[in-house]
Amino acid sequence: MGTEWDSVSYLNWEDLRRAIDYDLEQERNFSYAGLSADEIVAHIARFVSGLWRFMLLEKGIRVLQLFLRFYIYVPFGFDVSNNLFADHSWYFRNALVRANYKNAQKGIDYTPIYLERFFRILLLGDQ
Numbered sequence: 001m002g003t004e005w006d007s008v009s010y011l012n013w014e015d016l017r018r019a020i021d022y023d024l025e026q027e028r029n030f031s032y033a034g035l036s037a038d039e040i041v042a043h044i045a046r047f048v049s050g051l052w053r054f055m056l057l058e059k060g061i062r063v064l065q066l067f068l069r070f071y072i073y074v075p076f077g078f079d080v081s082n083n084l085f086a087d088h089s090w091y092f093r094n095a096l097v098r099a100n101y102k103n104a105q106k107g108i109d110y111t112p113i114y115l116e117r118f119f120r121i122l123l124l125g126d127q
Contacts, residue, residue: 023050032075037124044072044123045115049099061093072123084122092118 027047032040052064065085072078085092095114102110120126 019053020051023047040076041116041119041123042112045099045112045119048119049096049112049115052096053100061089061096064096065092076123078123080122088118 030043048064048068052060069080069082072080095118099110099112099115102108
């Protein structure tokens with residue numbers, strides 16, 4: 001019997017470099033011009049969710065947090081402290097899992113809603 005992680009969409013190591021290059025290229029070519037705050041949050045959540053597939057669970061989340069803090073500061077000017085990540089690391093991790101987890105037998109499908117909520121708090125100051 002498998003574990004709950006069996007249905008999280010990870011890539012095999014052979015496709016890793018190609019997939020990362022593809023995701024980063026797509027992001028480089030994406031234009032945020034004219035997007036609403038909600039659309040920006042939704043796009044960043046999808047981008048981060050995709051990157052997480054390339055990382056080992058706990059260590060990868062820490063690396064992703066550091067990357068994300070830099071990534072959203074440079075183009076957007078969001079100066080994000082590590083406090084929200086540190087104080088809510090369990091929620092962030094679980095939100096990443098839910099954005100990538102599917103279990104048809106249990107009626108669970110991928111959902112970015114929890115990750116989007118996290119980014120709304122992080123970037124827009126929502127409660």
